[in-house]
Structures are given as structure tokens and as C-alpha cells.
Amino acid sequence: MQPQIHQLLMPEKVIYGQGALAELGTAASAYGTKALIISDPIMLKSGVVEQCAASLQTAAIPSAVYTGVLSEPTHLYVEEALAACRENGCDLIVAVGGGSCLDTAKAVAVMMRNGGFIGDYRRQRFMHAPLPLMAIPTTGGTGSEMTKVAVITDTRNDEKMMISQPELLPRVAIVDPLLTLSCPPHVTAATGIDALTHAVEAYLSRKAHPVTDALALSAVRHISGHLLRAYRGGSDVEARSHMMIGSMLAGAAFSNASVALVHGMSRPIGALFHVPHGISNAMLFPAVLEYSMPEAQGRLADIGKVMNPGLGASALSDAEWANAVIRQIKQWCVEMNVPNLGQWGIDRKRFDGLLGKMAADAIASGSPANHPKVPGAEEIVKLYRVCYEYDFNQ
CATH class of the missing domain: 1.20.1090.10 (Dehydroquinate synthase-like - alpha domain)
Structure with missing residues (x-):
């Protein structure tokens, strides 16, 4: 019987524990010089986005912010955040929020280096490595910080597009349970x-x-x-x-x-x-x-x-x-x-x-x-x- 060969793909670094968010700036310094923070209005209002920006600043990493993720991720959010990333000259993505924010950020990270439409990559490979992505979940559920999967809705035909490729894996996952205390x-x-x-x-x-x-x-x-x-x-x-x-x-x-x-x-x-x-x-x-x-x-x-x-x-x-x-x-x-x-x-x-x-x-x-x-x-x-x-x- 032929032996089976398996592989295990995970982020190259996982930082977890109460207060782990404080490690963002130190960890980010190995990956980029200017970050785009992708999040949502709730995280902006709660001050978590500001905490991320402050932690990055301690490592002399300036940041721009996109907080337009208003629902489960769509190709429109991806295109808006992608434009913000290009306009601000960012070379690092920081995603903070639920799975919608993290999946949007995954798509932006790969599309910064690959052409076409995000939905094209259900059937074709990404040809170029993505921007480094740091994923910070604020809900105890989606697990997106650990996965090579992004699910993006094409609003033109109401279809959820599942894209699964190794390039979608975050480089770093920062898992801090204190960020979930405000979850209703x-x-x-x-x-x-x-x-x-x-x-x-x-x-x-x-x-x-x-x-x-x-x-x-x-x-x-x-x-x-x-x-x-x-x-x-x-x-x-x-x-x-x-x-x-x-x-x-x-x-x-x-x-x-x-x-x-x-x-x-x-x-x-x-x-x-x-x-x-x-x-x-x-x-x-x-x-x-x-x-x-x-x-x-x-x-x-x-x-x-x-x-x-x-x-x-x-x-x-x-x-x-x-x-x-x-x-x-x-x-x-x-x-x-x-x-x-x-x-x-x-x-x-x-x-x-x-x-x-x-x-x-x-x-x-x-x-x-x-x-x-x-x-x-x-x-x-x-x-x-x-x-x-x-x-x-x-």
C-alpha cells in the first residue's frame, strides 16, 4: 500500500495570550515600513484600530486606515481597500476584526501583487507572493487568522466565492482573547x-x-x-x-x-x-x-x-x-x-x-x-x- 503524504500549512508566527495585541509593532517591524489597517466601524469606534496604529507607531511604522467592511466581505470592499493600499504606498497589511475584515485583507494582500479580479483565483494560481499580512481576530470563531481560505461575495450575481491557496495565509496571527470581551x-x-x-x-x-x-x-x-x-x-x-x-x-x-x-x-x-x-x-x-x-x-x-x-x-x-x-x-x-x-x-x-x-x-x-x-x-x-x-x- 502506497504511504500517504500530507502537509500542514500555518502562519509562520502565532502570538497568542491576554494582551498579545501589544506585540503588534515589534512583530510588524520584520515585515514592512508602512501599514494599511483593514477593519470595520465597530473596531474604529471601540478604539481597537487606534491601539493597532499606536503599537505600529512604537516601531516607527506609520499606517493608513480602511474601515469600510460593513458586512460579510464583498469584491467591492476588496477593490476599495486595494485602492487605499496603493494610494498610501503601503507594503504591509494589518487586519483587525472578525472574519469579514480578515478575508478582505487576505484578498487585498494578494491582489496588490497579482492582476485581474479576485474571483479569477478560484480556478487559477496566484503568480506572485502577497504583501505580508498580520491578522488579528476580535471574535472567537472564524479562525481566518490561521487559514489559506478567503470567502468573498461577488455582489453582481450574489455568489460567495471560496478561494483557497497558500498565498492567502497570514504571515503572523495575533490572537488576544481580551479583544473579544465586547462581543455581544x-x-x-x-x-x-x-x-x-x-x-x-x-x-x-x-x-x-x-x-x-x-x-x-x-x-x-x-x-x-x-x-x-x-x-x-x-x-x-x-x-x-x-x-x-x-x-x-x-x-x-x-x-x-x-x-x-x-x-x-x-x-x-x-x-x-x-x-x-x-x-x-x-x-x-x-x-x-x-x-x-x-x-x-x-x-x-x-x-x-x-x-x-x-x-x-x-x-x-x-x-x-x-x-x-x-x-x-x-x-x-x-x-x-x-x-x-x-x-x-x-x-x-x-x-x-x-x-x-x-x-x-x-x-x-x-x-x-x-x-x-x-x-x-x-x-x-x-x-x-x-x-x-x-x-x-x-
């Missing part, structure tokens, strides 16, 4: 479920390997033990720290093993109905796992044992462990007020009319092909219908 509960819920989905799908993926398995299961351990604590008490620094570590590990896991069916189905919902990514994942997560049995049963059982360490000595079957995972996720969705698609307010007639496009876009993303049970378009359409009126209480 609904953002904590959305990003926390997103991180858990990353970990679970990385473990279930057909591209998983022993190192990504270790990262994914460790992420599950951190997230499952602290998600509700972070949701209930935003100032719980210990819970926030575990969520940031879990998100970081899950990001590294899925960046190297890929995500699967939940993410494939989630992207069209976000693009067409503007549902935040983490929430759309949560809307789909239990139903997709139920669909995945029994092909995913053994691996879900492994996850169940990590999520429920107190039951370790009990003699449950794989099916019982797997069902415990699904039951737990449903309970969390109820407690964190996650709606189904219908409860979100998506018009049923428009939803039904777009099911064919949604299924086709999901398959085209490539993620469903990594799932333990690979669906066809008709099965995805059926799953969307189930999720529209899914009852998390059952």
Missing part, C-alpha cells in the same frame, strides 16, 4: 458555532489526516466546554480564552483538511439571503449531521467522547455517542436562540425558487465532495427544505 451574545453564538462547525467538519472530512484530527479534537474540547459560558458571560476571560484557542485550532484544522457539506450549503444562504455565516452554519448543522449517519457515525462518536468527558466510562455504542453530539448541538442552538431558515424571515416562495441555484452553487464550491456522505443536487435540495422548518427542540 448573538455574535458570540454565531462565531462559536462557526468554530465548532470548522472543527467537526475538519474531523469528518475525507481529506482529514492524523495532525488535523488532533487539532480538530482539541478544538472541540476547548469550544464545547466554554461556548455557553462565553455566551452567558461575555466578560468571562477564561471562557473567552478557551474559545479563542479553540477557534485558532479549528481554523488550522479545516484549512488543512477542508470543510464539508455544512459550509457548502451555508455559503449560498449567506450570499442570497444575507444570513451571517455562523448563523447559517448553525441553521444547517444538526440536520446535515443527521443526514450523514451512518457514514459519519464512527467519527461523530469520537467527537461525542470529547464533548462529554464525564460519560467516558459508560458503555455507549457509536450510534449513541454520535446522536449525543447532534442532541448537544441542538440544545445549544435552542439556548442561544438560533432560528431556522423560516424563522429568520426568508420568504418561502423566493427560497423555493432558488433551491436549484443554491444546490448547484453548494456543489460548485467543492466542499460537499469532502463530506463522508456525498450528496447529489436533489439530496441537497431536500436538506434545504428540511432546514427551512427544522425544529431544534426535537
Whole structure:
């Protein structure tokens, strides 16, 4: 039997811990002489953007600022930030915020050195190395600081474009849980479920390997033990720290093993109905796992044992462990007020009319092909219908 060869791609430096943001200037001095800070109005108002600029200034690195990321990232934000980067002569990108800011910044970093349209790079390679990128997440969820993936919406056709290439990896990730203390509960819920989905799908993926398995299961351990604590008490620094570590590990896991069916189905919902990514994942997560049995049963059982360490000595079957995972996720969705698609307010007639496009876009993303049970378009359409009126209480 031919031995399998795997690889692990990660940022060249990860700085993490309470107060890690203070290290930005020192770390940046190795990468550039003038920075573009890419962020959003919330981070600007909170003073975090100013903190970044001040830290850079301690290393004699001046900075310009783009804070136009108002929603999930679009090609328009990329073009605006790209223009700001060129106009200000920046040779370093600093991204601070949620996954939208980080993904926008990834696209800017590569497009500064490569021509064309960002969507072209779904199917062609970047020919030139990007500008150095330093990624600073402020939510415990997307894991974008650890990944070679950017998801950018083409607003011309409401399509989420997933671009995955090594050049998108940040050079440095700065992970400071203190930056997440101001996250409101609904953002904590959305990003926390997103991180858990990353970990679970990385473990279930057909591209998983022993190192990504270790990262994914460790992420599950951190997230499952602290998600509700972070949701209930935003100032719980210990819970926030575990969520940031879990998100970081899950990001590294899925960046190297890929995500699967939940993410494939989630992207069209976000693009067409503007549902935040983490929430759309949560809307789909239990139903997709139920669909995945029994092909995913053994691996879900492994996850169940990590999520429920107190039951370790009990003699449950794989099916019982797997069902415990699904039951737990449903309970969390109820407690964190996650709606189904219908409860979100998506018009049923428009939803039904777009099911064919949604299924086709999901398959085209490539993620469903990594799932333990690979669906066809008709099965995805059926799953969307189930999720529209899914009852998390059952």
C-alpha cells in the first residue's frame, strides 16, 4: 500500500495570550515600513484600530486606515481597500476584526501583487507572493487568522466565492482573547458555532489526516466546554480564552483538511439571503449531521467522547455517542436562540425558487465532495427544505 503524504500549512508566527495585541509593532517591524489597517466601524469606534496604529507607531511604522467592511466581505470592499493600499504606498497589511475584515485583507494582500479580479483565483494560481499580512481576530470563531481560505461575495450575481491557496495565509496571527470581551451574545453564538462547525467538519472530512484530527479534537474540547459560558458571560476571560484557542485550532484544522457539506450549503444562504455565516452554519448543522449517519457515525462518536468527558466510562455504542453530539448541538442552538431558515424571515416562495441555484452553487464550491456522505443536487435540495422548518427542540 502506497504511504500517504500530507502537509500542514500555518502562519509562520502565532502570538497568542491576554494582551498579545501589544506585540503588534515589534512583530510588524520584520515585515514592512508602512501599514494599511483593514477593519470595520465597530473596531474604529471601540478604539481597537487606534491601539493597532499606536503599537505600529512604537516601531516607527506609520499606517493608513480602511474601515469600510460593513458586512460579510464583498469584491467591492476588496477593490476599495486595494485602492487605499496603493494610494498610501503601503507594503504591509494589518487586519483587525472578525472574519469579514480578515478575508478582505487576505484578498487585498494578494491582489496588490497579482492582476485581474479576485474571483479569477478560484480556478487559477496566484503568480506572485502577497504583501505580508498580520491578522488579528476580535471574535472567537472564524479562525481566518490561521487559514489559506478567503470567502468573498461577488455582489453582481450574489455568489460567495471560496478561494483557497497558500498565498492567502497570514504571515503572523495575533490572537488576544481580551479583544473579544465586547462581543455581544448573538455574535458570540454565531462565531462559536462557526468554530465548532470548522472543527467537526475538519474531523469528518475525507481529506482529514492524523495532525488535523488532533487539532480538530482539541478544538472541540476547548469550544464545547466554554461556548455557553462565553455566551452567558461575555466578560468571562477564561471562557473567552478557551474559545479563542479553540477557534485558532479549528481554523488550522479545516484549512488543512477542508470543510464539508455544512459550509457548502451555508455559503449560498449567506450570499442570497444575507444570513451571517455562523448563523447559517448553525441553521444547517444538526440536520446535515443527521443526514450523514451512518457514514459519519464512527467519527461523530469520537467527537461525542470529547464533548462529554464525564460519560467516558459508560458503555455507549457509536450510534449513541454520535446522536449525543447532534442532541448537544441542538440544545445549544435552542439556548442561544438560533432560528431556522423560516424563522429568520426568508420568504418561502423566493427560497423555493432558488433551491436549484443554491444546490448547484453548494456543489460548485467543492466542499460537499469532502463530506463522508456525498450528496447529489436533489439530496441537497431536500436538506434545504428540511432546514427551512427544522425544529431544534426535537
